Amino acid sequence: MTVESAPCAGCHEVTDAERFAQLDDVLQQYRDVPGALIPVLQIAQAIFGYLPDAALRRISTALGKSFSEVAGVVGFYSFFTTVPRGRHLIRVCLGTACYVRGGKDVLAALRSALRVEVGETTADQTFSLDVGRCFGACGLAPVIMIDDDVHERVRPGQLMGILEKYRVPGARDAVRREARQETV
Amino acid sequence: MVRLTINDTPVEVAEGTTVLHAARQAGVRIPTLCYVERLQAIGACRVCVVEIEGMLNLAASCSLPVREGMRVRTNTRRVRESRRLVVELLLSEHDGDCQTCDRREDCELQALSAELGIRSITYTGQKTRKRIDLSTPGLIRDHGKCIKCRRCVSVCAETQHVGALWAQGRGFDTAIGPAFNRELSTVACVQCGQCAAVCPVGAITEQSHIERVWDAIDDPHKHVVVQTAPAIRAALGECFGCPPGTLVTGKMTTALHKLGFDAVFDTNFAADLTIMEEGSELLARLRRTLVDGQPAALPMFTSCSPGWILFAEYFHPQILPHLSTCKSPQQMFGALAKTYYAEKLGLKPEQIFVASVMPCTAKKFECQRPEMNASGGPDVDAVLTTRELGKMIRAAGIDFLSLPESEMDAPLGLSSGAADIFATTGGVMEAALRTAYEVVTGRPLPLDNLHVAPVMGLTGVKEASLVIEDTRPDWSFLEGVELRVAVAHGLANAQRLVDAVLAGERQYHFIEVMTCPGGCIGGGGQPRFTNDTVRLARIQAIYQEDESKTLRKSHDNPAIAELYATFLGQPLGERSHHLLHTKYHARSAV
Numbered sequence: 001m002t003v004e005s006a007p008c009a010g011c012h013e014v015t016d017a018e019r020f021a022q023l024d025d026v027l028q029q030y031r032d033v034p035g036a037l038i039p040v041l042q043i044a045q046a047i048f049g050y051l052p053d054a055a056l057r058r059i060s061t062a063l064g065k066s067f068s069e070v071a072g073v074v075g076f077y078s079f080f081t082t083v084p085r086g087r088h089l090i091r092v093c094l095g096t097a098c099y100v101r102g103g104k105d106v107l108a109a110l111r112s113a114l115r116v117e118v119g120e121t122t123a124d125q126t127f128s129l130d131v132g133r134c135f136g137a138c139g140l141a142p143v144i145m146i147d148d149d150v151h152e153r154v155r156p157g158q159l160m161g162i163l164e165k166y167r168v169p170g171a172r173d174a175v176r177r178e179a180r181q182e183t184v
Numbered sequence: 185m186v187r188l189t190i191n192d193t194p195v196e197v198a199e200g201t202t203v204l205h206a207a208r209q210a211g212v213r214i215p216t217l218c219y220v221e222r223l224q225a226i227g228a229c230r231v232c233v234v235e236i237e238g239m240l241n242l243a244a245s246c247s248l249p250v251r252e253g254m255r256v257r258t259n260t261r262r263v264r265e266s267r268r269l270v271v272e273l274l275l276s277e278h279d280g281d282c283q284t285c286d287r288r289e290d291c292e293l294q295a296l297s298a299e300l301g302i303r304s305i306t307y308t309g310q311k312t313r314k315r316i317d318l319s320t321p322g323l324i325r326d327h328g329k330c331i332k333c334r335r336c337v338s339v340c341a342e343t344q345h346v347g348a349l350w351a352q353g354r355g356f357d358t359a360i361g362p363a364f365n366r367e368l369s370t371v372a373c374v375q376c377g378q379c380a381a382v383c384p385v386g387a388i389t390e391q392s393h394i395e396r397v398w399d400a401i402d403d404p405h406k407h408v409v410v411q412t413a414p415a416i417r418a419a420l421g422e423c424f425g426c427p428p429g430t431l432v433t434g435k436m437t438t439a440l441h442k443l444g445f446d447a448v449f450d451t452n453f454a455a456d457l458t459i460m461e462e463g464s465e466l467l468a469r470l471r472r473t474l475v476d477g478q479p480a481a482l483p484m485f486t487s488c489s490p491g492w493i494l495f496a497e498y499f500h501p502q503i504l505p506h507l508s509t510c511k512s513p514q515q516m517f518g519a520l521a522k523t524y525y526a527e528k529l530g531l532k533p534e535q536i537f538v539a540s541v542m543p544c545t546a547k548k549f550e551c552q553r554p555e556m557n558a559s560g561g562p563d564v565d566a567v568l569t570t571r572e573l574g575k576m577i578r579a580a581g582i583d584f585l586s587l588p589e590s591e592m593d594a595p596l597g598l599s600s601g602a603a604d605i606f607a608t609t610g611g612v613m614e615a616a617l618r619t620a621y622e623v624v625t626g627r628p629l630p631l632d633n634l635h636v637a638p639v640m641g642l643t644g645v646k647e648a649s650l651v652i653e654d655t656r657p658d659w660s661f662l663e664g665v666e667l668r669v670a671v672a673h674g675l676a677n678a679q680r681l682v683d684a685v686l687a688g689e690r691q692y693h694f695i696e697v698m699t700c701p702g703g704c705i706g707g708g709g710q711p712r713f714t715n716d717t718v719r720l721a722r723i724q725a726i727y728q729e730d731e732s733k734t735l736r737k738s739h740d741n742p743a744i745a746e747l748y749a750t751f752l753g754q755p756l757g758e759r760s761h762h763l764l765h766t767k768y769h770a771r772s773a774v
Contacts, residue, residue, distance in 0.1 A: 056363075057774040066347025067774045068371050071363030075353045082364070 377708020434589020569709025
């Protein structure tokens, strides 16, 4: 099951009540499914953009898992976040290959360019910064991912140009095509 | 059968046996840390590693099943060095306060370090971050001491079906605790203390009331009374090296007098009273449905165990009307000590200080519930666990084992054998049946030695039924009725029983639930370490105490008769209602 997350510009803003209603539908569907916790958390994160406390409590009740267990699973996987993220998630690979080929410098450059620490979101809610451990693209090291786009052989000097493309609303598709061509 | 060799000695064991158990059967000791029999065998700590011929790596023996022809070595240099390495690494992270730690005498990590001959720690590095959680009335969690063995996680989730504790985060930053490492009070914890009972180190223990009690004893304006739960007498001896199952009622009473309590009483007295009130309540509910044709909240559940009450309030609010409205014996005692007994002495309630000795950490929660203020303030002022009483006796320089025996004081110290068995799973049920059957028929319970054998022992959920015949005229509506009862201990078993009742798969009139495995004798405040062997030994001691008494039925207790004649009036009367009964509240589990 896939859930469309952010509404496009011009559509009405999805309210929290609507998001919770959507979550309730999902929970209804997964109520008696064994091993439902992780898929439900993924879907919930797609609905809300992050995992708010209230959603986790609702998941805990519906799936009959203790809140501490749910929180334990959320905390174990770096994919899950309990803080709201910006419109775009930047993940800097710090796997071995990327690390030795300058991933750390890329991360330092991003931290200073965006003025956020790892795990934080820019004040204008545009970017969230995170790190990853190997995206399986070691030949292209160092790589960063912005949302689903892989950017290869990134040099600190290129970052401003890359980020700029994401700042423009609607420009993401163009960026995505471009990034895809780069990786091919 | 599977044949293997352990240190070159041939061994034959049943298929499916683990290497650890095969070694134990062969008399070979393998040290363990995270392993707990019948609870957890996850190979997490790596202390139980052994060498298996043909296997490249050492294997955790607790989770490795035997294979035919297996050659196991438990005592090679490689094994010894690996175990030392593992324990040194644990010690290097452990923020232990070992000289002053609550567990300095029975710390399993300390004992293991001694066993492995560790004299220095090769590794230096980051320590586990110290965080102390004092947020609940019953328990203290000291995160710096946690070695992440996960015993508490298993007991909380599996034995108790609560899941308040879980591994949070990952890697070095993993912390065992409530959701998002918040305080324990932020999650549904029933305060049973089974986590504290299985913790190998000082990471989880009870909130101590020892100083409160010393302060009261030293206060010349306080009349300090103490009550001891029935489970204490079968376990306190273990604090002084006695084997499990040693009865120390008389020595305990002498020790309590020597500690300076003004009167030494027995929670058993209130247990007899509970039977009178709860038995009457059950009969009233039966009359309501069988005679008046009115809906009545049946089955009725017992309400003595405060962890079970919290469990129902958190997870099964729909059954709260089915819980007996009786307060627990601890709280009945407190309410009477500050009213009935205070009146006898000409004292005001606030001049009496009531200390309890309980096998339980949830009792520390219970005594501070706002509902438990029938005398105008808290009816029970302090709750000591069995372990804490042991510490006080030692701190007072009392040589426990050489003490003479003595009797509890009147009037709140007199009790029946029916009260003694409140300490064990099945005991409250048996005590209730002894009285209810005799009230209804005028004859003693027609069972061997008054024991309800089907509800005795350590089976998780137990059932019994009894056809009531030749009733007294007042109770003719029960003629021919088959009284069906059930007993559960350990909250996961209680959960199963509640599920079966709610689904309509099982019908009962009366259900006993005790929070801890084995009942109160296996409580979270009992001497460590409690396993099934220890539970059975304590249970046997409890039945022995019961059988040794001439008075074995609650309704025969003359002190109870006097209490009703001079103070309470009758069971379920107005005064009882005010002092001895309570209400429950649904709580949100998330």
